[in-house]
Amino acid sequence: MQEKPHLRRSVLYVPASNEKAMRKCASLACDAVIFDLEDAVAPEEKPAARERLRAFLASEERPRMEVAVRINALSSEWGTEDLLAARAMRPDAILLPKVDGPKDVLEADAALDETDAPRSLALWAMIETPRSILNLGAIAELGRDPAARLSCLVAGTNDLAKDTGIALTPDRRYLAPFLLQMVMAARAGDLCAIDGVSNDFRDLEAFERSCAEARAMGFDGKTLIHPAQIGPANAVFAPSAEALAQAEAVVEAFDRPENRGRGVISLDGRMVERLHLEMARRIIARAHTIREKDQ
């Protein structure tokens, strides 16, 4: 697994129907925002929300962090217009909802190519339908195709629960197998993996637990619905002081002259191999990236 250059600890959804929330983004410490044209916007508001977002992203108030735009499904009555409008907004990524399989991603990719969109414009895919779970391997395979734009998988746990009947319990015990499958697919495809939202945005203790579980599952970060969730997500998805100290100790141990040519060493009663050195370097690099960003 390679460290992604992008930090995506906290990825905040902002409804494109809510101008006040959109304006607030620039002052927030989230790593990325997803301006939503899909489920946070009522059908009758869709055209006005699209126009509001276009004007906002063309204004001086456009936030400086990574920006994604979630469009409606291309199969919906709004999809094609959303895609063309989003492309013109010059976001970093377009997030495709309700992806069932690789065909949905390739279709969006081809439509962007027809507009001569730059290759730097990425596609992110929501994993939120039963078929997307069954097709995870094939979707993630696109991440290894240099000609495809797919760079990120985003869990949609509300839709997954809606379409499957899986109960959304606080500990997410029934969802966990599918979330783990998603992380595995993302790693196989060299993609970023972002966890789903926690709806109960006033319960920050439960939210922090959910972030810790997501991190333990291997996710890079979490999607959020409220600014109060940003701080806890940024803290949980950063290496802890203890993890950083341990990583530095591993690097220091392998740097000692007596250990330089060795594949395995003993450190404080633990076996440490070169794969642990690689992991340690990754933790140090992530901590460095976070320090630079948070300065």
Ligand SMILES: CC(C)(COP(=O)(O)OP(=O)(O)OC[C@H]1O[C@@H](n2cnc3c(N)ncnc32)[C@H](O)[C@@H]1OP(=O)(O)O)[C@@H](O)C(=O)NCCC(=O)NCCSC(=O)C[C@H](O)C(=O)O
């Ligand atoms: C959930 C909310 C409707 C709550 O809104 P509200 O009651 O207004 O919250 P507060 O009064 O506590 O807000 C305090 C201030 O923060 C601003 N705010 C709130 N939410 C956001 C936001 N998302 N981004 C930016 N700023 C925000 C308020 O404007 C207040 O500002 P101020 O007065 O200046 O202090 C609301 O939080 C909300 O709409 N959240 C986003 C909902 C959303 O986008 N849903 C769709 C994505 S989730 C999803 O679909 C996942 C997936 O597809 C799946 O299937 O699971």
Ligand SMILES: [Mg+2]
């Ligand atoms: Mg959804």
